[in-house]
Amino acid sequence: MKILLVGGTGTIGSRITDRLSDDHDLVIAGHSSGDIQTDITDPESIKTLFEEVGAVDAVVVTTGSAPMKPIDQLTNDDFLEGVQSKMMGQINVALTALDYLNDNGSVTLTSGILSHDPIPQGTVLSAINNAVNGFVIGAYGEFLEKGFRINVVSPALVEDSAEALADYFPGHTPATMSDVVDGYVKSLQTKITGQIIDID
Numbered sequence: 388m389k390i391l392l393v394g395g396t397g398t399i400g401s402r403i404t405d406r407l408s409d410d411h412d413l414v415i416a417g418h419s420s421g422d423i424q425t426d427i428t429d430p431e432s433i434k435t436l437f438e439e440v441g442a443v444d445a446v447v448v449t450t451g452s453a454p455m456k457p458i459d460q461l462t463n464d465d466f467l468e469g470v471q472s473k474m475m476g477q478i479n480v481a482l483t484a485l486d487y488l489n490d491n492g493s494v495t496l497t498s499g500i501l502s503h504d505p506i507p508q509g510t511v512l513s514a515i516n517n518a519v520n521g522f523v524i525g526a527y528g529e530f531l532e533k534g535f536r537i538n539v540v541s542p543a544l545v546e547d548s549a550e551a552l553a554d555y556f557p558g559h560t561p562a563t564m565s566d567v568v569d570g571y572v573k574s575l576q577t578k579i580t581g582q583i584i585d586i587d
């Protein structure tokens with residue numbers, strides 16, 4: 388398969404790259420790293436990315452951020468930052484992909500455990516993760532009509548981030564990188580669609 392992996396140089400993306408690179412034709416997109424650069428917060432940049440990469444069998448997105456802050460410090464701009472990056476960034480990749488997917492193509496997005504298992508200071512991410520999950524639930528029927536699939540992987544705190552983020556996630560058990568990558572492989576290589584693939 389020719390797979391465009393947006394965020395493929397990051398913590399999760401690089402592990403997916405390691406698993407898939409022998410058997411698939413991967414195009415790794417990063418912000419300043421990777422085979423090709425893009426900015427998912429800018430729809431024109433996403434369009435340029437697809438024009439350069441061309442038709443693909445699958446798109447995987449492992450990027451998008453949102454600020455973490457105590458709720459009494461959250462501003463409208465904090466939410467908009469999450470909307471522009473993790474929510475609309477991923478959604479715009481999925482919408483743009485509709486014009487570049489080969490027959491039976493798929494899109495896999497990334498949300499996260501905070502959609503249903505919250506932590507202090509994680510309110511924006513909880514809201515945004517549910518928005519990404521909601522997009523997949525809303526979109527999969529029309530993707531299906533076009534012969535495409537779309538899923539979202541929702542990982543727990545991942546092992547490779549545990550040391551850096553453990554203080555934010557009291558009582559959370561990190562997911563192994565192998566289990567997290569399995570979630571993306573399941574989305575890519577089975578026939579499931581419209582699924583929130585929880586890895587926790």
Ligand SMILES: NC(=O)c1ccc[n+]([C@@H]2O[C@H](COP(=O)([O-])OP(=O)(O)OC[C@H]3O[C@@H](n4cnc5c(N)ncnc54)[C@H](OP(=O)(O)O)[C@@H]3O)[C@@H](O)[C@H]2O)c1
Nearest residue numbers: 394396397398399417418419420426427449450499545548
């Ligand atoms: N890490 C976790 O424990 C965890 C748990 C659950 C969910 N998640 C979610 O999983 C996703 C990936 O997390 P991660 O920890 O792997 O992230 P990460 O290590 O920070 O990697 C981010 C990747 O995205 C790229 N990137 C950054 N800004 C971009 C932009 N504006 N446009 C395009 N690409 C951009 C980076 O490229 P450069 O290196 O070139 O900047 C890098 O390849 C995020 O949505 C995160 O919320 C993470």
